[in-house]
Amino acid sequence: MSGDLVFRIESAPPLFAKIGDPARRISRREMTREIAAIDWLQGKAAAARLVSAGDVDGRQAMVTEALAGAPLHELSADAAADGVVAALDALARLHALPIASCPFDERLDVKLAEARLRVRLGEVEIERLEPQNVATSPKGLLEALEAARPASEDLVVTHGDACWPNFIVGPNGEAAVIDLGRFGVADRHQDLALFVRSARYNVPQLDIERLLARHYPVAASTEKLAYYRQLDELY
Helix, strand or coil: CCCCEEEEECCCCCEEEEECCCCCHHHHHHHHHHHHHHHHHCCCCCECCEEEEEEECCEEEEEEECCCCEEHHHCCHHHHHHHHHHHHHHHHHHHCCCHHHCCCECCHHHHHHHHHHHHHHCCCCHHHCCHHHCCCCHHHHHHHHHHCCCCCCCEEEECCCCCHHHEEECCCCCEEECCCCCCEEEECHHHHHHHHHHHHHHCCCCCHHHHHHHHCCCCCCHHHHHHHHHHHHHC
């Protein structure tokens, strides 16, 4: 979805190579964050292992070991509920890491500043806005988000883009995370909002609210879920 090039390398073990688009400011920013986040996460949470990183003809690049298993969104409808439980457990473990030791900042001040920059540079992908937002300009969306900014943040270590394709459910039934370009300290609803949205898109018949209430240790705020889903429209 980012536009970066991704290749699977059939080796022992299998690898993935990601090569960024040098014309995209966002690509370099997010890959720099992903490389650093994977390195920081080793031994702290289930994530792909970084093999190497550097530049290839002016393009930022990284190689990671492939994780055994299947992406959450590729599971059958019958297996989706178990996959959701595994992914929520992975999120809860990530969110339980101490924020004081995490060097990556994705708090609302940072998120909204990046959103302003994307609006100013015309980087918001208007064609991918949700139906209820197509009649509103990116500037209008940003102004509404700034006016509705939550009074407080429930800060945890977040994945940052907790959509279903970014969870790999392994043969042992446990989930690991990939694609960490937006990783950092933020409100837990940054992750929960995108996870719920992705659930509704991939398996609409799944009762994601029940699973979230039962298998995630903190009750989610309906208002914050809506806010962070709307914020993602500018990303």
